[in-house]
Amino acid sequence: MQLTSVQDGNKVLLMLDGDLDYTSRTAFEAEFRRLVEQLRSIDLDCRNVSFVDSSGVASLLSCCEDAEEAGVTVRLLHVSDGILEVLDLLGVKEILPLSAGS
């Protein structure tokens, strides 16, 4: 999975591109945690997330929990209907900070 970030002050937009699974979660978590240390707000643009499974979702959850603990706001933007259904099936749709986005 490709990760591209665009920073604006103490806010960042992180673009996720590709599959979030057991293999790609480590790199995602490392980058996300790096951003949590430096910033107040993280927007995850998920429009190009092509796949997520329970490993990927565990990763997202864990990252969002860490951010919340650190007082950093996270939003998941532009999640496709297909990916949203997977989140729902795994019982996390109401837990993740999903946002309609702009």
Add this chain to the structure above:
Amino acid sequence: MNHSVRDVWDVPYVVAVDPWFERDAPTLGSNLTDAISGMAALLINEKPASPLLRQVGTYLLEGHYLDGYPAMLCLIRPGDANSRYRCYGRALDRMTAGRLRLLDHQPLRQLVPVGRPVLAGPVHVAEQVSALRQRLRVLLRTSHDPRSALLTEVAFSELATNTAVYGEGGRVSTWLGPDGVCFLAEDDGPGFRPLERLPSVVLVRGSSTGQRSLGAGFPLILSLAEQVSLACDERGSQCLVRLPLSIP
């Protein structure tokens, strides 16, 4: 985010019982439920049980609960190694209305319905899972609508990742037929043993002991599949998953 992801389904708690000593079997009647629930309560408290019955079978204890879940008790034949295994099989079959079967060890490959083999490969590390999944994605483009293709990929990923990561590695094969897709995972690991953990692993979200895991992979496979067949023994385990072309 105050919710816990350790969400659980409302499923029965299975207790397999060895009758401890022989008794003349009384007529099964209105006292059955009380007798069995008494036994079950004693078992949960780890006290020796005095079995009143030696009728082998699987009983759902109506109105009785263990740890908050409806209780299911299996009476098994003493000295019969297969009896416990079959008992869990019956219980799981009943809990899932036939969707999950625990079969005697046999090559599950023989149960694959009509279809052509389209993909197979070792899954010892997660990178192999991702590579196989990418190939599956291409294959499903012509046979599946996008939504069903994604959900099928997810089921594959859960199954293959479980095999690689928790099954000590193995192999996953895929068949594509007129009525759907079939995945067969074969591994040499401990599989779903011990049996006592099997119901919670396969049915209950959040049973995983790993901190990095939701423990929700197998329940997700089960919710998407038409049928899942499991066979495991000390040599290893197999899991056959059948999915329709269009997932409802």
